[in-house]
Amino acid sequence: xxxxDFYKVSGDxxxxxxxxxxxxxxxxxLAEHKDRRACGKCGYTEFKK
Numbered sequence: 951x952x953x954x955d956f957y958k959v960s961g962d963x964x965x966x967x968x969x970x971x972x973x974x975x976x977x978x979x980l981a982e983h984k985d986r987r988a989c990g991k992c993g994y995t996e997f998k999k
Contacts, residue, residue, distance in 0.1 A: 971989040973989065
């Protein structure tokens with residue numbers, strides 16, 4: 951995925967479309983899977999309900 955897929959620009963504001971990793975910080979996004987979100991850098995995983 952390209953960087954443009956992680957942000958949504960509307961007017962003068964920019965919002966993130968994916969959640970950031972709580973361990974790695976703001977610069978690392980969690981991958982969206984069918985049943986979970988996972989960090990590719992540290993391996994943090996949270997399961998969707």
